[in-house]
Amino acid sequence: MDATIDTKTVPSNEDRLAKLEGMGCSRKRYEDPRFIQGKGNYVDDIKMPNMLVGVMVRSPYAHARIKSIDTSKALAHPGVYAVLTAEDLKPLKLHWMPTLAGDVQAVLADGKVVFQNQEVAFVVAEDRYIAADAAELVEVEYEPLAVLVDPLKAMAPDAPTVRDDIKDKDVGAHGARKHPNHIFTWDIGDKDKTDRAFDNAEVTVKQDMIYQRVHPCPLETCGCVASFDKIRGDLMVYITSQAPHVVRTVVGMLSSIPESKIRIISPDIGGGFGNKVGIYPGYVCAIVASIVLGRPVKWIESRTENLTTTAFARDYHMTGELAADKDGKIKALRVHVTADHGAFDACADPSKWPAGMFHVVTGSYDIPNAFVSVDGIYTNKCPGGVSYRCSFRVTEAVYLIERMVDVLAQKLGIDKAEIRFRNFLRKDQFPYQTALGLEYDSGDYEPALRKGLAALDYPALRAEQAARRADPDAATLMGIGICTFTEIVGAGPSKMCDILGIGMFDSCEIRVHPDGSAIARMGTISQGQGHQTTYAQIIASVAGIPASLITVEEGDTATAPYGLGTYGSRSTPVAGAAIARASHKIREKARKIAAHLLEVSPDDVEFDLDRFVVKGAPDQAKSIKEVAWAAYNNVPEGMEMGLEAVDYYDPPNFTFPFGTYICVVDVDRFSGETKIRRFYALDDCGTRINPMIIEGQVHGGLTEGFAVAMGQQLTYDDAGNVLGGTLMDYFLPTSMETPHWETDFTVTPSPHHPIGAKGVAESPHVGSIPCFTAAMVDAFAHLGVTHMNMPHNSFRVWQQSHALNLDQR
Numbered sequence: 001m002d003a004t005i006d007t008k009t010v011p012s013n014e015d016r017l018a019k020l021e022g023m024g025c026s027r028k029r030y031e032d033p034r035f036i037q038g039k040g041n042y043v044d045d046i047k048m049p050n051m052l053v054g055v056m057v058r059s060p061y062a063h064a065r066i067k068s069i070d071t072s073k074a075l076a077h078p079g080v081y082a083v084l085t086a087e088d089l090k091p092l093k094l095h096w097m098p099t100l101a102g103d104v105q106a107v108l109a110d111g112k113v114v115f116q117n118q119e120v121a122f123v124v125a126e127d128r129y130i131a132a133d134a135a136e137l138v139e140v141e142y143e144p145l146a147v148l149v150d151p152l153k154a155m156a157p158d159a160p161t162v163r164d165d166i167k168d169k170d171v172g173a174h175g176a177r178k179h180p181n182h183i184f185t186w187d188i189g190d191k192d193k194t195d196r197a198f199d200n201a202e203v204t205v206k207q208d209m210i211y212q213r214v215h216p217c218p219l220e221t222c223g224c225v226a227s228f229d230k231i232r233g234d235l236m237v238y239i240t241s242q243a244p245h246v247v248r249t250v251v252g253m254l255s256s257i258p259e260s261k262i263r264i265i266s267p268d269i270g271g272g273f274g275n276k277v278g279i280y281p282g283y284v285c286a287i288v289a290s291i292v293l294g295r296p297v298k299w300i301e302s303r304t305e306n307l308t309t310t311a312f313a314r315d316y317h318m319t320g321e322l323a324a325d326k327d328g329k330i331k332a333l334r335v336h337v338t339a340d341h342g343a344f345d346a347c348a349d350p351s352k353w354p355a356g357m358f359h360v361v362t363g364s365y366d367i368p369n370a371f372v373s374v375d376g377i378y379t380n381k382c383p384g385g386v387s388y389r390c391s392f393r394v395t396e397a398v399y400l401i402e403r404m405v406d407v408l409a410q411k412l413g414i415d416k417a418e419i420r421f422r423n424f425l426r427k428d429q430f431p432y433q434t435a436l437g438l439e440y441d442s443g444d445y446e447p448a449l450r451k452g453l454a455a456l457d458y459p460a461l462r463a464e465q466a467a468r469r470a471d472p473d474a475a476t477l478m479g480i481g482i483c484t485f486t487e488i489v490g491a492g493p494s495k496m497c498d499i500l501g502i503g504m505f506d507s508c509e510i511r512v513h514p515d516g517s518a519i520a521r522m523g524t525i526s527q528g529q530g531h532q533t534t535y536a537q538i539i540a541s542v543a544g545i546p547a548s549l550i551t552v553e554e555g556d557t558a559t560a561p562y563g564l565g566t567y568g569s570r571s572t573p574v575a576g577a578a579i580a581r582a583s584h585k586i587r588e589k590a591r592k593i594a595a596h597l598l599e600v601s602p603d604d605v606e607f608d609l610d611r612f613v614v615k616g617a618p619d620q621a622k623s624i625k626e627v628a629w630a631a632y633n634n635v636p637e638g639m640e641m642g643l644e645a646v647d648y649y650d651p652p653n654f655t656f657p658f659g660t661y662i663c664v665v666d667v668d669r670f671s672g673e674t675k676i677r678r679f680y681a682l683d684d685c686g687t688r689i690n691p692m693i694i695e696g697q698v699h700g701g702l703t704e705g706f707a708v709a710m711g712q713q714l715t716y717d718d719a720g721n722v723l724g725g726t727l728m729d730y731f732l733p734t735s736m737e738t739p740h741w742e743t744d745f746t747v748t749p750s751p752h753h754p755i756g757a758k759g760v761a762e763s764p765h766v767g768s769i770p771c772f773t774a775a776m777v778d779a780f781a782h783l784g785v786t787h788m789n790m791p792h793n794s795f796r797v798w799q800q801s802h803a804l805n806l807d808q809r
C-alpha cells in the first residue's frame with residue numbers, strides 16, 4: 001500500500017459530502033449531549049454490588065523515619081474491613097513497585113516517608129466516610145528528618161539523603177550517579193564543537209530561568225474500582241487512565257495474573273492533561289485489597305491528594321546560552337538543566353529519554369551547534385508525572401529557546417520578530433536534521449509569523465509602545481510577546497520510543513456491519529478531545545461511510561486492540577494514521593467487491609466519496625452500503641467474507657507542528673495588575689480533521705498556558721510542606737479571568753503521515769507560556785529587564801516594578 005493515501009475527493013455532490021461529515025468538516029461533538037447533561041460515566045459513577053471504599057493514610061512530614069504504625073484502633077472501627085501497610089504488602093512483594101522511568105517507588109511507605117502526603121496505609125471500609133474516620137485512627141509515630149526541597153542544594157556533600165534504599169548504588173537506570181541524591185546526567189549534542197563556537201563567537205548571552213513546579217488539574221481526580229473474581233481468577237479495573245493497555249501490562253507484571261485475565265476499562269475521563277498517565281499507589285492498593293477481600297474496592301483521590309501526590313510537572317532550573325554574530329545569526333546553543341524529580345523518579349517519559357523530548361530545544365531555528373546537559377535530582381517532593389499538556393518536556397524546551405532568542409535580540413538591539421526571520425529554518429531545508437539529532441518533518445515558519453504580525457498590525461503596536469515608554473506619567477506599561485515555536489508530537493517510532501519495552505505504536509480495528517454502519521476501536525483513549533467525533537471523520541473520508549453511522553469505542557482492553565494510549569498529542573499522529581490505513585484497507589476490499597458486483601475489473605472502478613463507479617460510466621455504481629451487504633453474501637470467488645480491517649501503525653518519525661503566537665499586555669506599573677489585551681494564536685497542525693475541535697483544543701491549551709504563566713505554582717516551604725494544595729491557593733482560571741483568544745492557522749502537511757495530519761492539542765500550552773513571559777518582560781525591557789520568572793501574578797509583577805522604582809507616583 002502507498003504510504004500516502006490520496007483523500008482528495010471531488011465535491012461533486014455537496015449533499016453526499018455533507019452527509020459523510022468527513023475530514024475538514026466542523027462536525028458537532030458526538031460526546032457533548034452526554035457530557036452537557038451530566039450523563040457521562042466516570043470512574044466515581046461506577047457502583048458495584050458489595051463494593052468497599054479505600055482511603056489513604058498520608059504522611060504529614062516531608063521526610064521522617066517511621067518508628068511504628070498501630071492499626072488496631074482503625075481495624076476495630078465498625079465497618080472497616082482491612083488496613084494495609086507496607087508490612088502487609090511485603091509477602092506479596094508489592095510494597096515497592098517499578099516506575100515508568102526505571103526507578104522503584106514505595107507503594108506504602110517502607111521505613112520512612114520521603115514527601116509530604118506520601119501513602120502510609122490504606123484503610124478499606126464499607127463507605128468513604130467510615131474509611132476516612134478510620135484513617136484518622138491509624139497511629140503512626142514519626143521521627144522527623146532534615147528535609148531537602150532545593151534541587152540546587154541536593155548534591156552538596158552534607159545534603160540530607162532522600163533515598164536510603166539506593167544510596168550506595170552508583171549506577172541508575174540512565175547511567176552513573178554522582179551523589180546519593182543524583183538520578184542521572186543526560187547529555188546530548190556535540191560539546192566540543194559547541195564550546196568552540198562559543199569561544200569564537202562575536203556575541204554571547206546567558207540567562208538563568210526557573211520553570212516552576214506546577215500540576216495539571218483535571219476536573220476529575222485519579223481513581224479506580226478494582227474487582228477481583230476469586231472463582232474465575234479474573235481482575236477487572238475501572239480506572240482513570242490515559243493508557244489502559246499499559247496499565248494492563250504493568251498490573252500483569254506486578255500481580256503475575258496473565259494479561260488475558262485482566263480487563264482494564266477507562267470509561268469517560270474528566271480530563272487527563274498528563275495527570276493520568278502514571279501508575280499510582282492507590283491503584284495498586286485497591287487491586288490488592290480487592291484480591292485479598294474478594295470484593296470490589298474503589299479508591300478516588302480528593303482534590304488535595306490530587307494536587308499534592310500525583311503527577312507534578314516542570315520544576316526545571318535552566319541556564320541557557322546562545323552564541324551569535326553581530327547580526328543576530330545564531331551559531332550555537334548551550335543548556336544546562338537541574339531537574340527536580342521529587343522523591344522517586346516516576347516520570348512518564350518514553351523509557352530511553354530521561355528528559356523526554358527536551359532536545360527539541362533548538363526550536364524553529366537553524367542552529368548548527370548545540371549541547372544540552374540535564375541532571376535529574378531527588379528531593380523531598382511528590383514524584384511522578386512530568387507531563388502537563390506537553391509532549392514530555394517540550395514545554396520547558398520551547399520556553400528556554402524562545403526566551404533565549406528574545407534575550408539575544410535585546411542584547412543586539414534587534415527587533416524580536418526580525419531576529420526570528422534571520423534564524424528561521426527555511427521551507428526548503430525540510431526534512432531538517434537538528435544539531436541534537438531530531439529530523440523535523442515539515443515546516444514553513446516565515447509565512448506564519450508574517451500572517452501574525454499583519455493580523456495585529458505589529459508596527460502600530462510598536463509605535464504605541466514607544467509612545468507609552470516616552471511618557472513618564474503613563475500609568476500602564478505595554479508589552480508585546482512573540483513566540484514562534486516548534487512542537488514534537490506523536491511518540492513515536494518504536495526504534496526510539498518505548499514504555500517498559502513496548503514500542504509506542506498505535507492501532508485501529510474497523511468492522512463494517514451488513515447494513516453499512518460500522519464499529520471502530522482504537523488503542524487510544526479520549527479524555528475530552530472528542531475522538532468519538534473526529535476519528536469517525538477520518539473513516540468517513542477514506543472509506544466512504546457516513547460519520548454518523550460509525551461508533552467509535554476506546555478504553556476497554558477487552559475489546560480495543562493494543563495501543564499505547566493518549567498523551568503527548570500522539571492520537572492523531574499515531575492512531576490517526578492507523579485509522580486512515582485501516583479505512584484504506586476497508587476501501588480496497590470494498591472496491592474488489594464492488595467490481596465483482598459490477599462485473600468489471602477492480603482497476604476499472606473508482607472510489608467516489610461513498611460509492612464505487614465504473615470509470616467512464618458514472619451511472620454504473622455501487623454504494624458502500626450495497627457493498628457492505630454483499631460482503632456478507634456475495635463476494636468474489638476465493639475472498640474471505642466480511643468487511644473488517646486492523647492496522648497497527650509504527651510511525652517512521654514524530655510530527656512537528658508549529659505556530660506563531662503574539663500576546664499584548666498592559667501592565668499597571670503601580671499595582672502590577674496585568675491585562676491581556678490581545679492573544680493571537682496561529683497553529684499549523686498539517687491536515688485539519690475538525691476545525692471546530694481544533695479551535696476548542698487551542699482555547700483549552702491557551703487557558704492552561706495562561707494559568708501556568710500567570711498564576712500556577714506548587715510551592716514548598718523549607719519543611720517540605722506543600723503550599724497550594726487546594727484550589728483556594730492553586731490558580732485554576734475560570735471564564736472570569738480567562739482572556740479572549742484569537743485563533744488562526746496555516747496548513748503544512750506532514751509528509752510521512754498517511755493523511756498529512758500532525759497533533760495539535762498541546763501546541764497552545766507549549767507555545768503560549770513563553771509568549772506570556774515574553775510580553776511581560778517586554779513591558780519592562782526598555783529598563784534593562786531580560787527575564788522574569790513565572791508565575792507573573794500581580795504581586796510578583798509589583799515586586800518587579802518596585803525594584804525598578806516604578807511604583808513611586
Ligand code: MCN
Nearest residue numbers: 271272273389528534567568569570571572689690760761
Ligand atoms: N485534531 C484535528 N486535526 C488535527 C489534529 C487534531 O482535528 N490535525 C483533533 C483530533 O482529532 C482530536 C483532537 O484534535 O479530536 C486532539 O488531537 P491530538 O492533537 O492528536 O491530541 P490527542 O487526541 O492525543 O490528545 C492528547 C492531548 C494531551 S496530551 C493533553 S495533555 C490534553 C489535550 O489532548 N488533555 C486534554 N487536550 C485535552 N482536552 C480535553 N478536553 N481534556 C484533556 O484532558
Ligand code: CUN
Nearest residue numbers: 274387389390568
Ligand atoms: Cu503531556 S500531558 Mo498530555 O501528554 O496527556
